[in-house]
Amino acid sequence: MRAAIIHSRQPRVARLAKALQEAFEDEGWQAECLEAVGAEERPRNLAAYDLVVVGAPAVGFLASKVGEDVPEYLGHCLRLEGKRSAAFIPKPTFGGGKALRHLMAALEKQGAQVLDFEILSGAGDAGPFVKRLVAVAE
Numbered sequence: 001m002r003a004a005i006i007h008s009r010q011p012r013v014a015r016l017a018k019a020l021q022e023a024f025e026d027e028g029w030q031a032e033c034l035e036a037v038g039a040e041e042r043p044r045n046l047a048a049y050d051l052v053v054v055g056a057p058a059v060g061f062l063a064s065k066v067g068e069d070v071p072e073y074l075g076h077c078l079r080l081e082g083k084r085s086a087a088f089i090p091k092p093t094f095g096g097g098k099a100l101r102h103l104m105a106a107l108e109k110q111g112a113q114v115l116d117f118e119i120l121s122g123a124g125d126a127g128p129f130v131k132r133l134v135a136v137a138e
Helices: 011-026 069-076 097-109 123-137
Strands: 002-007 030-035 051-055 084-090 113-120
Touching: 002 011, 002 069, 011 030, 011 051, 011 084, 011 123, 051 069, 051 097, 051 123, 069 097, 084 097, 084 123, 097 113, 113 123
Parallel strands: 002 030, 002 051, 051 084, 084 113
Antiparallel strands: none
């Protein structure tokens, strides 16, 4: 099985994406981290992946929104329709639930089926999240 982990360039999100990649590999999956840049010049085809996991930072008042880079990147990706997916954000100081809903809505707008979501406090949360994803995706 193959997973694509699309993430923002924000360093905290990138570290969590790397931890998720390692957790997927520990479960016997092939996983690839894809930074959310450049899709407008060369759209990314996601057909080869069984699962697409998307991460972005929570921004704004009470961390109620997500940065625009990831939803914009998703808009340029190909073959997301019907694709199994999940979303994550790093744990903000306050809030975060609304931002996570915005991220899931961006996936659903592209036709993806959101299986799970999580607010990750750190790399240690990656393993349990990936175990849940693997259980529902296999």
